[in-house]
Amino acid sequence: MILLRSLRDTNKKVTLLNLFQTVVQTNKLHLNSVLPNKDDFVNINLQGNSLKYPSVWLRDNCQCEQCFHQSAKSRILNLCKFNVNVSIKSVVQDETSVQVTWDDDHVSRYALNWLKFRSFMPEDQLKYTKTLYRPVKTPWHGKDFHKVCAKHDYERILYSEAALYKWLQDLSTYGVALIQNTPNCDTALDGIVEKIGFTKRTHYGVKFIVENVANTSNVAYLSSNLQMHVDLPYYEYCPGVNMLHCLVQTLSEGGENLLSDGHHTASYMKNNYPDQYKLLTDIEVEWSDVGVEHGNEFFKLYRSSVICLDRHGYVKRINFSVPQRGSHFPGPIETVKPWYEAHSLFYELNQKFAAQFKTEAGDILVFDNIRLLHGRSAYEDKSDNVRKLIGAYVDWDEIYSRLRCLKAKLNPLEGI
Numbered sequence: 320m321i322l323l324r325s326l327r328d329t330n331k332k333v334t335l336l337n338l339f340q341t342v343v344q345t346n347k348l349h350l351n352s353v354l355p356n357k358d359d360f361v362n363i364n365l366q367g368n369s370l371k372y373p374s375v376w377l378r379d380n381c382q383c384e385q386c387f388h389q390s391a392k393s394r395i396l397n398l399c400k401f402n403v404n405v406s407i408k409s410v411v412q413d414e415t416s417v418q419v420t421w422d423d424d425h426v427s428r429y430a431l432n433w434l435k436f437r438s439f440m441p442e443d444q445l446k447y448t449k450t451l452y453r454p455v456k457t458p459w460h461g462k463d464f465h466k467v468c469a470k471h472d473y474e475r476i477l478y479s480e481a482a483l484y485k486w487l488q489d490l491s492t493y494g495v496a497l498i499q500n501t502p503n504c505d506t507a508l509d510g511i512v513e514k515i516g517f518t519k520r521t522h523y524g525v526k527f528i529v530e531n532v533a534n535t536s537n538v539a540y541l542s543s544n545l546q547m548h549v550d551l552p553y554y555e556y557c558p559g560v561n562m563l564h565c566l567v568q569t570l571s572e573g574g575e576n577l578l579s580d581g582h583h584t585a586s587y588m589k590n591n592y593p594d595q596y597k598l599l600t601d602i603e604v605e606w607s608d609v610g611v612e613h614g615n616e617f618f619k620l621y622r623s624s625v626i627c628l629d630r631h632g633y634v635k636r637i638n639f640s641v642p643q644r645g646s647h648f649p650g651p652i653e654t655v656k657p658w659y660e661a662h663s664l665f666y667e668l669n670q671k672f673a674a675q676f677k678t679e680a681g682d683i684l685v686f687d688n689i690r691l692l693h694g695r696s697a698y699e700d701k702s703d704n705v706r707k708l709i710g711a712y713v714d715w716d717e718i719y720s721r722l723r724c725l726k727a728k729l730n731p732l733e734g735i
Protein backbone atom coordinates (compact mmCIF):
# COMPACT_ATOMS: atom_id res chain seq x y z
CA MET A 320 0.00 0.00 0.00
CA ILE A 321 1.17 3.48 -0.84
CA LEU A 322 0.52 6.42 1.43
CA LEU A 323 -0.20 9.61 -0.50
CA ARG A 324 -0.71 13.22 0.49
CA SER A 325 -1.63 16.14 -1.72
CA LEU A 326 1.18 18.60 -2.33
CA ARG A 327 1.17 22.30 -2.90
CA ASP A 328 2.17 23.24 -6.44
CA THR A 329 3.56 26.77 -6.59
CA ASN A 330 2.96 27.35 -10.31
CA LYS A 331 -0.57 26.05 -10.13
CA LYS A 332 -1.14 28.21 -7.08
CA VAL A 333 -0.61 31.36 -9.14
CA THR A 334 -3.10 30.25 -11.80
CA LEU A 335 -5.63 29.21 -9.21
CA LEU A 336 -5.19 32.43 -7.31
CA ASN A 337 -5.91 34.42 -10.48
CA LEU A 338 -8.95 32.29 -11.13
CA PHE A 339 -10.23 32.74 -7.59
CA GLN A 340 -9.67 36.47 -7.78
CA THR A 341 -11.70 36.65 -10.99
CA VAL A 342 -14.50 34.68 -9.34
CA VAL A 343 -14.38 36.96 -6.32
CA GLN A 344 -14.43 40.08 -8.47
CA THR A 345 -17.18 39.00 -10.86
CA ASN A 346 -19.46 37.30 -8.38
CA LYS A 347 -18.59 39.41 -5.34
CA LEU A 348 -18.22 36.23 -3.36
CA HIS A 349 -16.56 36.14 0.03
CA LEU A 350 -14.28 33.16 0.16
CA ASN A 351 -12.62 32.31 3.45
CA SER A 352 -9.40 31.38 1.79
CA VAL A 353 -8.29 32.14 -1.73
CA LEU A 354 -5.01 30.27 -1.48
CA PRO A 355 -5.25 26.53 -1.99
CA ASN A 356 -3.82 24.72 1.00
CA LYS A 357 -2.27 21.28 1.10
CA ASP A 358 -5.61 19.65 1.83
CA ASP A 359 -7.38 21.14 -1.18
CA PHE A 360 -6.22 18.44 -3.61
CA VAL A 361 -5.41 14.75 -3.57
CA ASN A 362 -3.00 13.29 -6.12
CA ILE A 363 -3.75 9.73 -7.14
CA ASN A 364 -1.47 7.47 -9.10
CA LEU A 365 -3.31 5.84 -11.98
CA GLN A 366 -1.37 3.59 -14.37
CA GLY A 367 1.72 5.74 -14.09
CA ASN A 368 -0.18 9.06 -14.33
CA SER A 369 -0.71 11.31 -11.39
CA LEU A 370 -4.31 12.55 -11.44
CA LYS A 371 -5.38 15.40 -9.20
CA TYR A 372 -8.78 15.58 -7.51
CA PRO A 373 -10.18 18.42 -5.36
CA SER A 374 -10.78 17.24 -1.79
CA VAL A 375 -14.12 19.01 -1.57
CA TRP A 376 -15.26 17.14 -4.70
CA LEU A 377 -14.05 13.81 -3.28
CA ARG A 378 -15.92 14.42 -0.05
CA ASP A 379 -19.07 15.44 -1.95
CA ASN A 380 -18.84 12.27 -4.02
CA CYS A 381 -18.27 9.82 -1.20
CA GLN A 382 -19.85 6.53 -2.28
CA CYS A 383 -20.64 5.14 1.18
CA GLU A 384 -24.21 4.30 2.15
CA GLN A 385 -24.55 7.35 4.39
CA CYS A 386 -23.58 9.71 1.58
CA PHE A 387 -24.86 7.91 -1.52
CA HIS A 388 -28.07 5.93 -2.01
CA GLN A 389 -27.08 2.78 -3.87
CA SER A 390 -30.35 1.89 -5.62
CA ALA A 391 -31.33 5.49 -6.40
CA LYS A 392 -27.74 6.14 -7.56
CA SER A 393 -28.00 9.56 -5.94
CA ARG A 394 -26.13 11.68 -3.44
CA ILE A 395 -27.89 11.89 -0.07
CA LEU A 396 -25.31 13.62 2.11
CA ASN A 397 -26.65 16.41 4.24
CA LEU A 398 -25.50 19.70 2.75
CA CYS A 399 -26.17 21.56 6.02
CA LYS A 400 -23.35 19.55 7.57
CA PHE A 401 -21.06 19.74 4.56
CA ASN A 402 -17.66 21.30 5.14
CA VAL A 403 -16.24 22.96 2.00
CA ASN A 404 -12.87 23.30 3.78
CA VAL A 405 -12.67 19.64 4.61
CA SER A 406 -9.24 18.33 5.52
CA ILE A 407 -7.74 14.91 5.26
CA LYS A 408 -6.23 12.59 7.86
CA SER A 409 -4.93 9.97 5.46
CA VAL A 410 -5.08 8.69 1.89
CA VAL A 411 -4.33 5.04 1.21
CA GLN A 412 -4.24 3.51 -2.25
CA ASP A 413 -4.17 -0.15 -3.26
CA GLU A 414 -4.42 -1.83 -6.71
CA THR A 415 -8.11 -1.13 -7.22
CA SER A 416 -9.18 1.64 -4.85
CA VAL A 417 -8.32 4.70 -2.82
CA GLN A 418 -9.42 5.17 0.78
CA VAL A 419 -9.61 8.67 2.23
CA THR A 420 -10.05 9.29 5.96
CA TRP A 421 -11.36 12.79 6.63
CA ASP A 422 -10.71 15.05 9.64
CA ASP A 423 -14.03 13.95 11.23
CA ASP A 424 -13.01 10.27 10.81
CA HIS A 425 -15.53 9.67 8.02
CA VAL A 426 -14.04 7.15 5.59
CA SER A 427 -14.61 7.28 1.81
CA ARG A 428 -13.55 4.63 -0.67
CA TYR A 429 -13.32 5.15 -4.43
CA ALA A 430 -12.65 2.55 -7.13
CA LEU A 431 -9.71 3.60 -9.28
CA ASN A 432 -11.61 3.14 -12.55
CA TRP A 433 -14.45 5.24 -11.07
CA LEU A 434 -11.93 8.01 -10.42
CA LYS A 435 -10.28 7.65 -13.81
CA PHE A 436 -13.65 8.06 -15.55
CA ARG A 437 -14.10 11.31 -13.61
CA SER A 438 -10.60 12.64 -14.29
CA PHE A 439 -10.17 16.43 -14.18
CA MET A 440 -7.50 16.41 -16.91
CA PRO A 441 -8.85 18.65 -19.71
CA GLU A 442 -8.27 15.97 -22.39
CA ASP A 443 -10.20 13.39 -20.31
CA GLN A 444 -13.00 15.87 -19.68
CA LEU A 445 -13.23 16.50 -23.45
CA LYS A 446 -13.26 12.77 -24.20
CA TYR A 447 -16.12 12.24 -21.76
CA THR A 448 -18.03 15.19 -23.27
CA LYS A 449 -17.72 13.71 -26.75
CA THR A 450 -18.33 10.07 -25.92
CA LEU A 451 -21.01 10.19 -23.30
CA TYR A 452 -22.33 13.69 -22.76
CA ARG A 453 -23.31 14.47 -26.36
CA PRO A 454 -21.96 13.36 -29.73
CA VAL A 455 -20.14 16.06 -31.68
CA LYS A 456 -22.20 17.63 -34.45
CA THR A 457 -20.78 17.70 -37.98
CA PRO A 458 -22.13 20.60 -40.06
CA TRP A 459 -22.82 19.95 -43.77
CA HIS A 460 -23.51 21.66 -47.05
CA GLY A 461 -26.46 20.40 -49.14
CA LYS A 462 -24.15 19.08 -51.86
CA ASP A 463 -22.97 16.45 -49.35
CA PHE A 464 -26.45 15.49 -48.27
CA HIS A 465 -26.35 12.02 -49.89
CA LYS A 466 -23.20 11.30 -47.83
CA VAL A 467 -24.50 12.53 -44.49
CA CYS A 468 -28.10 11.31 -44.67
CA ALA A 469 -27.73 7.65 -43.80
CA LYS A 470 -30.56 5.26 -44.68
CA HIS A 471 -31.83 3.04 -41.87
CA ASP A 472 -34.26 0.14 -41.95
CA TYR A 473 -37.52 0.26 -39.96
CA GLU A 474 -37.52 -3.39 -38.82
CA ARG A 475 -33.84 -3.37 -37.93
CA ILE A 476 -34.32 -0.35 -35.66
CA LEU A 477 -37.18 -2.16 -33.93
CA TYR A 478 -35.28 -5.40 -33.36
CA SER A 479 -31.60 -4.49 -33.10
CA GLU A 480 -30.23 -2.23 -30.39
CA ALA A 481 -27.08 -1.72 -32.44
CA ALA A 482 -29.21 -0.45 -35.37
CA LEU A 483 -31.19 1.80 -33.01
CA TYR A 484 -27.93 3.19 -31.62
CA LYS A 485 -26.45 3.80 -35.09
CA TRP A 486 -29.61 5.64 -36.22
CA LEU A 487 -29.64 7.93 -33.15
CA GLN A 488 -25.91 8.53 -33.41
CA ASP A 489 -26.28 9.59 -37.09
CA LEU A 490 -29.23 11.78 -36.16
CA SER A 491 -27.29 13.62 -33.48
CA THR A 492 -24.13 13.97 -35.58
CA TYR A 493 -25.69 15.17 -38.84
CA GLY A 494 -29.12 16.28 -37.65
CA VAL A 495 -30.81 14.02 -40.20
CA ALA A 496 -31.33 10.29 -40.77
CA LEU A 497 -33.86 8.54 -43.00
CA ILE A 498 -35.81 5.42 -42.03
CA GLN A 499 -37.02 3.25 -44.93
CA ASN A 500 -39.41 0.31 -45.37
CA THR A 501 -41.93 1.56 -42.82
CA PRO A 502 -45.28 -0.28 -42.88
CA ASN A 503 -48.06 1.72 -44.46
CA CYS A 504 -50.19 2.32 -41.38
CA ASP A 505 -51.02 5.29 -39.20
CA THR A 506 -49.44 3.69 -36.11
CA ALA A 507 -46.08 2.66 -37.63
CA LEU A 508 -44.36 5.74 -36.22
CA ASP A 509 -45.33 4.71 -32.68
CA GLY A 510 -43.05 1.65 -32.81
CA ILE A 511 -40.03 3.83 -33.54
CA VAL A 512 -40.96 6.45 -30.93
CA GLU A 513 -41.34 3.73 -28.29
CA LYS A 514 -37.79 2.57 -29.00
CA ILE A 515 -36.63 5.99 -27.80
CA GLY A 516 -39.23 6.69 -25.14
CA PHE A 517 -42.18 8.94 -25.85
CA THR A 518 -43.28 11.86 -27.97
CA LYS A 519 -43.39 15.53 -27.16
CA ARG A 520 -47.05 16.45 -27.19
CA THR A 521 -47.93 19.90 -28.54
CA HIS A 522 -51.19 21.68 -29.26
CA TYR A 523 -51.15 19.90 -32.66
CA GLY A 524 -51.50 16.57 -30.82
CA VAL A 525 -49.40 13.60 -29.75
CA LYS A 526 -49.03 12.98 -33.47
CA PHE A 527 -50.18 15.20 -36.30
CA ILE A 528 -51.36 14.61 -39.85
CA VAL A 529 -49.86 16.72 -42.64
CA GLU A 530 -52.47 16.90 -45.40
CA ASN A 531 -53.99 19.61 -47.48
CA VAL A 532 -56.83 21.04 -45.34
CA ALA A 533 -59.07 23.95 -46.28
CA ASN A 534 -59.46 26.59 -43.50
CA THR A 535 -56.38 25.18 -41.83
CA SER A 536 -54.99 26.19 -38.42
CA ASN A 537 -51.44 25.96 -39.81
CA VAL A 538 -50.03 26.88 -43.21
CA ALA A 539 -48.07 23.61 -43.27
CA TYR A 540 -51.45 21.94 -43.79
CA LEU A 541 -51.78 23.50 -47.27
CA SER A 542 -50.46 22.18 -50.57
CA SER A 543 -48.79 25.47 -51.50
CA ASN A 544 -45.05 26.04 -51.21
CA LEU A 545 -43.85 25.77 -47.61
CA GLN A 546 -40.86 28.04 -47.07
CA MET A 547 -37.99 26.65 -45.06
CA HIS A 548 -38.62 26.85 -41.34
CA VAL A 549 -38.30 25.08 -38.02
CA ASP A 550 -41.45 23.79 -36.40
CA LEU A 551 -42.89 25.50 -33.33
CA PRO A 552 -40.20 28.14 -32.58
CA TYR A 553 -42.75 29.79 -30.28
CA TYR A 554 -42.18 27.06 -27.68
CA GLU A 555 -39.55 27.79 -25.05
CA TYR A 556 -39.20 23.99 -24.82
CA CYS A 557 -39.17 23.57 -28.57
CA PRO A 558 -39.56 20.01 -29.90
CA GLY A 559 -36.08 18.69 -30.55
CA VAL A 560 -36.63 16.20 -33.33
CA ASN A 561 -39.25 16.02 -36.04
CA MET A 562 -40.29 12.69 -37.57
CA LEU A 563 -42.36 12.75 -40.73
CA HIS A 564 -43.70 9.41 -41.93
CA CYS A 565 -44.69 9.56 -45.59
CA LEU A 566 -47.77 7.38 -46.11
CA VAL A 567 -48.77 8.80 -49.50
CA GLN A 568 -46.38 10.88 -51.59
CA THR A 569 -47.74 13.13 -54.31
CA LEU A 570 -47.48 11.86 -57.89
CA SER A 571 -47.65 15.47 -59.04
CA GLU A 572 -44.58 17.57 -59.59
CA GLY A 573 -43.49 19.17 -56.31
CA GLY A 574 -43.96 17.89 -52.78
CA GLU A 575 -40.17 17.90 -52.61
CA ASN A 576 -38.31 18.41 -49.34
CA LEU A 577 -35.69 21.05 -48.76
CA LEU A 578 -33.27 20.63 -45.86
CA SER A 579 -30.50 22.93 -44.79
CA ASP A 580 -28.09 22.69 -41.87
CA GLY A 581 -28.53 25.88 -39.84
CA HIS A 582 -25.20 25.22 -38.09
CA HIS A 583 -23.38 25.30 -41.44
CA THR A 584 -25.17 28.51 -42.42
CA ALA A 585 -24.49 30.11 -39.04
CA SER A 586 -20.79 29.32 -39.23
CA TYR A 587 -20.65 30.64 -42.83
CA MET A 588 -22.29 33.86 -41.68
CA LYS A 589 -19.99 34.17 -38.69
CA ASN A 590 -16.96 33.96 -40.99
CA ASN A 591 -18.23 36.02 -43.92
CA TYR A 592 -20.88 38.35 -42.50
CA PRO A 593 -19.95 38.90 -38.84
CA ASP A 594 -22.14 42.01 -38.39
CA GLN A 595 -25.25 40.27 -39.70
CA TYR A 596 -24.37 37.19 -37.65
CA LYS A 597 -24.23 39.33 -34.53
CA LEU A 598 -27.64 40.83 -35.25
CA LEU A 599 -29.14 37.37 -35.58
CA THR A 600 -27.54 36.15 -32.37
CA ASP A 601 -28.28 39.28 -30.32
CA ILE A 602 -31.69 40.54 -31.36
CA GLU A 603 -34.74 38.80 -30.01
CA VAL A 604 -37.90 38.65 -32.05
CA GLU A 605 -41.26 37.23 -31.06
CA TRP A 606 -42.38 33.83 -32.37
CA SER A 607 -46.09 33.19 -32.17
CA ASP A 608 -48.95 30.82 -32.87
CA VAL A 609 -52.51 31.76 -32.04
CA GLY A 610 -55.61 29.74 -32.84
CA VAL A 611 -57.69 26.66 -32.12
CA GLU A 612 -56.74 23.03 -32.76
CA HIS A 613 -58.79 19.95 -31.82
CA GLY A 614 -61.21 22.35 -30.12
CA ASN A 615 -58.47 23.76 -27.85
CA GLU A 616 -57.51 27.42 -27.92
CA PHE A 617 -53.84 28.33 -27.85
CA PHE A 618 -51.92 31.62 -27.65
CA LYS A 619 -48.23 30.82 -27.76
CA LEU A 620 -45.54 33.54 -27.68
CA TYR A 621 -41.81 33.19 -27.16
CA ARG A 622 -39.02 35.73 -27.58
CA SER A 623 -35.70 34.58 -28.85
CA SER A 624 -33.05 35.32 -31.45
CA VAL A 625 -32.77 33.44 -34.76
CA ILE A 626 -29.38 32.00 -33.80
CA CYS A 627 -29.13 31.12 -30.10
CA LEU A 628 -25.63 30.58 -28.71
CA ASP A 629 -24.50 28.88 -25.57
CA ARG A 630 -21.90 30.46 -23.27
CA HIS A 631 -19.08 28.92 -25.33
CA GLY A 632 -20.39 30.62 -28.48
CA TYR A 633 -21.70 27.35 -30.01
CA VAL A 634 -25.06 27.34 -31.70
CA LYS A 635 -27.58 25.69 -29.44
CA ARG A 636 -30.80 26.45 -31.27
CA ILE A 637 -31.99 27.96 -34.54
CA ASN A 638 -35.39 29.66 -34.76
CA PHE A 639 -36.85 30.45 -38.13
CA SER A 640 -40.37 30.59 -39.48
CA VAL A 641 -41.93 33.27 -41.64
CA PRO A 642 -45.54 32.39 -40.75
CA GLN A 643 -44.80 31.89 -37.07
CA ARG A 644 -42.88 35.07 -36.41
CA GLY A 645 -45.24 37.55 -34.76
CA SER A 646 -45.61 41.19 -35.72
CA HIS A 647 -44.47 42.59 -32.35
CA PHE A 648 -40.79 43.51 -32.51
CA PRO A 649 -39.47 43.69 -28.96
CA GLY A 650 -36.13 45.41 -29.77
CA PRO A 651 -35.10 49.05 -30.38
CA ILE A 652 -36.54 50.65 -33.52
CA GLU A 653 -33.10 51.35 -35.08
CA THR A 654 -32.31 47.63 -35.11
CA VAL A 655 -35.35 46.69 -37.19
CA LYS A 656 -34.07 47.28 -40.73
CA PRO A 657 -30.55 45.87 -40.13
CA TRP A 658 -32.18 42.83 -38.53
CA TYR A 659 -34.43 42.29 -41.58
CA GLU A 660 -31.38 42.49 -43.85
CA ALA A 661 -29.53 39.90 -41.77
CA HIS A 662 -32.65 37.71 -41.61
CA SER A 663 -33.06 37.78 -45.41
CA LEU A 664 -29.38 36.97 -45.87
CA PHE A 665 -29.69 33.99 -43.50
CA TYR A 666 -32.63 32.67 -45.50
CA GLU A 667 -30.91 33.23 -48.84
CA LEU A 668 -27.84 31.32 -47.64
CA ASN A 669 -29.97 28.47 -46.30
CA GLN A 670 -31.66 28.17 -49.69
CA LYS A 671 -28.27 28.17 -51.38
CA PHE A 672 -26.92 25.46 -49.06
CA ALA A 673 -30.08 23.33 -48.99
CA ALA A 674 -30.45 19.76 -50.23
CA GLN A 675 -33.52 18.91 -52.30
CA PHE A 676 -35.04 15.44 -52.49
CA LYS A 677 -38.41 13.70 -52.34
CA THR A 678 -39.33 11.11 -49.77
CA GLU A 679 -41.26 8.01 -50.80
CA ALA A 680 -44.13 6.19 -49.17
CA GLY A 681 -42.53 4.11 -46.40
CA ASP A 682 -39.90 6.73 -45.52
CA ILE A 683 -39.69 8.45 -42.16
CA LEU A 684 -37.68 11.63 -42.51
CA VAL A 685 -36.16 12.33 -39.09
CA PHE A 686 -34.36 15.59 -38.45
CA ASP A 687 -33.10 17.93 -35.74
CA ASN A 688 -35.77 20.61 -35.48
CA ILE A 689 -33.61 23.05 -33.52
CA ARG A 690 -30.73 22.81 -36.02
CA LEU A 691 -32.03 22.19 -39.56
CA LEU A 692 -34.43 24.28 -41.59
CA HIS A 693 -36.92 22.29 -43.63
CA GLY A 694 -39.38 23.18 -46.36
CA ARG A 695 -41.50 21.63 -49.07
CA SER A 696 -42.39 22.67 -52.61
CA ALA A 697 -46.02 23.08 -53.73
CA TYR A 698 -47.91 20.02 -54.95
CA GLU A 699 -51.33 19.06 -56.23
CA ASP A 700 -53.65 16.41 -54.80
CA LYS A 701 -55.83 14.28 -57.08
CA SER A 702 -58.91 12.32 -56.03
CA ASP A 703 -56.86 9.09 -56.14
CA ASN A 704 -53.59 10.59 -54.84
CA VAL A 705 -53.89 12.61 -51.64
CA ARG A 706 -50.51 13.33 -50.10
CA LYS A 707 -50.39 12.28 -46.45
CA LEU A 708 -47.69 12.40 -43.78
CA ILE A 709 -47.97 11.54 -40.11
CA GLY A 710 -45.64 13.42 -37.83
CA ALA A 711 -44.46 13.28 -34.24
CA TYR A 712 -41.88 15.12 -32.17
CA VAL A 713 -39.38 13.70 -29.70
CA ASP A 714 -37.19 15.78 -27.40
CA TRP A 715 -33.41 15.68 -27.46
CA ASP A 716 -33.37 14.87 -23.73
CA GLU A 717 -35.03 11.53 -24.52
CA ILE A 718 -32.76 10.82 -27.48
CA TYR A 719 -29.52 11.59 -25.64
CA SER A 720 -30.77 9.53 -22.73
CA ARG A 721 -31.51 6.52 -24.97
CA LEU A 722 -28.13 6.92 -26.69
CA ARG A 723 -26.32 6.82 -23.32
CA CYS A 724 -28.29 3.79 -22.13
CA LEU A 725 -27.46 1.97 -25.38
CA LYS A 726 -23.83 3.01 -25.25
CA ALA A 727 -23.48 1.73 -21.68
CA LYS A 728 -25.04 -1.57 -22.75
CA LEU A 729 -23.40 -2.15 -26.11
CA ASN A 730 -19.97 -0.82 -25.32
CA PRO A 731 -19.63 -0.62 -21.52
CA LEU A 732 -17.41 2.22 -20.33
CA GLU A 733 -15.08 1.42 -17.46
CA GLY A 734 -15.82 3.30 -14.27
CA ILE A 735 -19.23 4.58 -15.36
Ligand code: OGA
Nearest residue numbers: 529539550576693694695
Ligand atom coordinates in the same frame (compact mmCIF):
# COMPACT_ATOMS: atom_id res chain seq x y z
C1 OGA B 1 -44.70 20.70 -41.58
C2 OGA B 1 -43.79 20.38 -42.68
C3 OGA B 1 -43.21 19.04 -44.56
C4 OGA B 1 -43.87 18.31 -45.69
O1 OGA B 1 -45.79 20.11 -41.52
O2 OGA B 1 -44.34 21.54 -40.72
O3 OGA B 1 -42.72 20.92 -42.69
O4 OGA B 1 -43.14 17.60 -46.40
N1 OGA B 1 -44.14 19.49 -43.61
O5 OGA B 1 -45.07 18.46 -45.88
Ligand code: ZN
Nearest residue numbers: 381383385386
Ligand atom coordinates in the same frame (compact mmCIF):
# COMPACT_ATOMS: atom_id res chain seq x y z
ZN1 ZN C 1 -19.64 8.79 3.04
Ligand code: ZN
Nearest residue numbers: 539549550693
Ligand atom coordinates in the same frame (compact mmCIF):
# COMPACT_ATOMS: atom_id res chain seq x y z
ZN1 ZN D 1 -42.39 21.88 -40.69
